[in-house]
Amino acid sequence: MSAKDIDAASGSLPPKLPRTVGDYVRSVGPGLVLAMAFLGTGDLVSSTVSGANYGYALMWTLVLALTARYFMISAIAKYKLANRFEDSSLMAGYQRLWKGFPAFFAILMLIYGLIIQMSFMRACAVALAHLVESTGVPLPDDIGLSLMGLIVMVLSLVMLSGHNAFRWLERLARVASVVIIGSFVYALFRIGHIDFPALLSGLTFAVPQDNGPFDALFIAVATIGTIGGSAINLLYPYFMDDRGWNRPAHRKIQRLDLIGGMLPLLIINALFWIVAAETLRGTGVTVSSESDLATMMQMAVGEWGPTLLWISLFMAAFTSFPAQAHGLAKLMFNGLHLAIGKKDGEMRPEQDPRYRPTLIGLFIVAPLFITLPFAPNLVYLSVFGTSVVTATVLPPILIGILILTTSKRFMLDDYANKWWETLILSIISVIGLWSLYAILTNLVDAIQRVAS
Template identity: 30%
Template sequence: MVYQYTKMPRSLDDEENTMTERPGTAAPPADNFLAYLRAFGPGIVVALSWVGTGDLIDNSVAGGNYGYALLWVLPLSLVFRFVFVNALGKYPLYNVQQDPSIVRGIARTHPAFGWLMLVSFVLYTHILLAFTLSGVGVALEGLFGGLPTFWWAVIGALSVFAVTLKGAYRLIERIFKVILALMVLTFVVGIALVGINWGELAKGFAFELPPQQGLFDSGLVASSLVLATLGSMANLFYPEFLREKGWTTPAHRRVQQYDLLFGTVVVLFLGVAVWAIGAEVLFGKQGVSEAGDIASALGTAVGPVGPYIFYLGLLGAAWTTVAGSLFALAKMVVEALHVVRPARAERFAGTRAADPAYRWVIVWGLLAVVWSLPHAPGFVALVVVSHVLTSPFLLLIVFALIVMLNREDIMGRYTNSWKENAGLGLVAVFVAVAAVQGIGKAVGELFS
């Protein structure tokens, strides 16, 4: 089968300004390893959007609490995430409706989804950045000092504003590739200085539960880590990055899958590296739960360079989560707005970054920096809204995705196979459990 491609624009930024209903598609790379490696991008961007402040701290503390015993949870959760996100990535490549965005595909299953996505994405943008911007402030204060956390968070917000305002994916991808290289180097140095017990690390993948903690406690931690991975709205970002890259035809499926696999390996490496450092430095210590505690413990273990290693990794994780998430969510908000207001889509001819709503979402998200103020209200209300909003919404998304990928009027001859449906069905079960667990936690926090 021969596929036709539109002429490549001079840059992907030009493409954003020239696309109509469907962006110009980039020809897939030649069928060799180096060509694929050079083409990778969306997987890297989404990987660093996934790995945030909470992941670094949680994995460090998990390593400190359980050593390497629960390390197997990381690859298990990422296998499920790959199945889910790979299914999401299938839609913009294969749908016969010529939809460049999965937001439009989800809206095809029921008109109410357009409004549901619009409201959910707007609220989630502010909620997510309330947590992640504070992480940027903590990391910058730990590295440079001199200013309170809030003002460092403001500086971080301004840098994200400058990068995301024009909606240029090419710039985002280039910056993220540089940050990824620096993060890998940082954690490799950290592992070398700390010293890893490779035998114990290997045993960590043996699917064992630590007996000293009891079956219930360790099992609960393992299930929570898996559910947190699958229950993240950030999984919806990947199809948006595919659209921005110009990968929108069946011929891009192979490079898309390799790209996502590479991004998944990136997440696994960063997670294992942080977990291993926590297991070596924090194991057996009590009362370690915050960034400052972890940095201090690492400094005691390897000397003055220790805190800088941790805060550099934290900065890379927090900043890329803010920038990548805000970029994707702003585009998704505009897409949902264009779905429910078709006249607005015609007015801006599909150029989402040209819609003033894009810039307003960027500002709305970055205004969450106020939650980093010293005397700002606690995060309980935000946590409650986040759990109540995202868990049930993602469950609906999974069911809509299953329906969408099995409708011939949407996917043509590329409807799901039984194996793909079985994988998504398993994901749906996990997400359903995550939804119940998330709402339960929210209610508990509300009345605690």
């Protein structure tokens, strides 16, 4: 059966595509929420470290990594919109590959969600604390971070408590992208120059020799592979669901939405990279934490630089915190429902009476623990937990999507992958499996450092 037959039978009509700039801006929603959910402080530190260490030489990896992410997420979305069984979720597709996959993903997303939400909670609280102290208001040493965490928790609960939760997430993502981009465009204006020849050269797949060509290339490959197979990619279908995109006719608007989301993500990471390359490259200043980013912005902008940096980091972390709570809870309950034998679509995750208490308790309130004075060091927990989860989910995500979207056994005739789409997904999968070596090696090194 073709996609046109499905739409005709269901009576759905192709949505009106954007015609004006205003229409286009209003159509961007799920993709931007997902993109800003990716944008944690870790990504921004990573881009800054790359700019400081390599200048522009590895900037092509950023473009390639986000391109890989686009194709992988686009394939995930395509299965939701145009699978042969009218599955409303990707988890139902994975269940067709192996009936244990929904429970597998539900358990891992619970573990991953707790760890990643604690990371974002602490990042939000640290950034907010710096902003408060920049106004001259002192915070108590012992409970200052916890007070900021309470503010983050309350704001998140307010956003996610009503029926228009996703609309709030969309608005927040739009405001955050404008604020972050504006702050770093201003930083470049104050710097007053960009080395455009070096920037263009950095997009030509050059590999720096002064830092070790193998290390640089290995970092590039690991970045591309892990981004393409990130567990957060699985949240996009649930954000699409919030917009009501569930038919083949929504494919065009969905692709525009995803491009509209990935573009600001690329611009923001590129701006951090460029500012670092122009201010830190060759100075000997190292970047290992958010405080080092504040130093970079002070070098670029002056007195107001750190304030702009903390505003940007708070917006980056805070857009991630409620958005990931919203998506992870839906993914987890979708997987649990399928695991206990409920048919896909029989009960939406948010219709389960246990959904809201779990969303609030596990993904909004519990992360506050990490801001308490006696909380353990988050660095080791984050490195170990995210490494284990990423290494575990990377192969099934990559290979599963490749199988589901390539075979006409699963996809409508008009939407099964073309040969070039299969080739791209195959390359991403191979790179992703290769990057497992980097993940496992780093995990072993981290365990050995803790043990010693």
